[in-house]
Amino acid sequence: MEQIEHMGRRGNPALRAAFPATIPVMTGYLCLGMAYGLLMAANGYGPLWALLMSLLVFGGSIQYVAITLLTTAFAPVQALLISIMVNARHMFYGLSLLEKYRGMGKVRPFLIFALTDETYSLVSTLEPPAGVERKDFYFWISLLDYGYWAVGSVLGGVIGSVLTFDSTGLDFALTALFVVLFMEQWKHAENRPAGVIGLVCTGVSLAVFGADNLVIPAMVLILIVLLGGRKKLCI
Amino acid sequence: MHLTPVETLITILALAAGVQLTRWLPFWLFPESKQPPVIVTYLGRVLPAAMMGLLVVYCLKSVAWLAAPHGAPELLGIAAVVVLHKWKDNVLLSIAGGTALYMLLIRVVFV
Structure with a gap:
């Protein structure tokens, strides 16, 4: 990471533009990545396992879910299906x-x-400043975020191997992060109807299908309402 | 560790394959060379806000609303995030403050 920042000071306008934008993600990922590394360590998986998981899988919620999978029985097909379902929102x-x-x-x-x-x-949400290529700007944002998550999970793993730490409740940072991102979307009035649709559809799906099966029905419901209300929402 | 190292590695690769499938599928369905349908462009514009709503509710899915403390730690934690964010508009502060309050509540108040 230091090396990357160093290069930035020497003159990489895309990196210089991207880095400040990623600071909120850096804090979130270092914190959540560390919490993840700690949880892995608490379940008997050292920092190298946490790093491998973070580099190959690179998905916050599925990596947390994966801890449960790793500590039960060997079921790779189930892991694949759960991974697709938990991350189905990536398709959107x-x-x-x-x-x-x-x-x-x-x-x-x-x-x-x-x-x-x-x-x-x-x-x-972001567009690069003048003089910076879009592809470089988005590349650096993506790479920096990837790095933060990997560094965070290793740090957490190392700390977790050395000392025991009761991390109960630390995963609430994930909830807090999404509440903040929701509020950021809310700042633009034209996003509000869709935001409410997302909350209500997922709430309904949770009530009807329960905690374990809510994501797919919620996505279908969101899709139906967004498509049905297209004329009204088209701004 | 409950699985063997090889089993763990296979599980990690299966998880990675699932994540990558969800990330690549739209780009395979609508390749760069073709203009996506208008409906897809519309969804691209309204989905971000809707997905943030989904993610918030998703994080609260395991809360037992009918049993004590009826989700009070979660709701108070979120309230703290909202108030802090309205007040200071600092992402780190909002997340750290809300999480700290939540951890305190589940350890000290709603034990």
Whole structure:
């Protein structure tokens, strides 16, 4: 990370523009990544396992879910299906970035590989400043976020191996992060109807289908309401 | 550790494959060379806000609303995040403050 920042000072305008934008994600990812590393350590998985998981899977909620999977029985097919369902919302992210990620050339595969909730919230909201190529700007945002998460999980793993720490409740940071991102969307009045639709549809889905099966029905419901209300929502 | 290292590695790869499938699928369905349908462009514009709503509720899915303390720690934690964010508009402060309050509440008040 230091090396990357050092290069930035020497003159990489895209990195210089991207870094400040990622500071909120840095704090969130270092914190959540550390909490993750600590949880892994508490379940007998050292920092290298946490790092491997963070580099290959790179998805906050599924990595937390994965701790439960790793501590029960060996069931790779179940793991694959759960992973698809937990991360199904990424398909919606991809849909809304089709335009933005057009013509990104060589960095495009990495942008898609590393698309998380938080990176998505940044790239879907931000445009690069004048003189900075879009593809470089989004590349650095994605790479920095990827790095924060990896560094955080290793730190947490190392700390967790050395000392025992009661991290109960620390995962609330994830909830807090999404509440903040929701409020950021809320700042733009035209986003509010869709925001309310997201809350209500997911709430209904939770009440009807229960905690374990809510994501897919919620996505279907959101899709139906957004498409049905298209004329009213089209601003 | 409950699984063998090889089993753990296979599980990690399965998880990674699932995540990557969800990230790549839209880009495979609507390749760069083709203009996506208007309906897809519309969804691209309204989905971000809706998904943030989904993520908030998703995080609260395991709360037992009918049993004491009826989700009070979660609701108070969220209230703290909202108030802090309205007041200072500092992402780190809002997240840290809300999480600290929540951890305090579940350890000291609603034990």
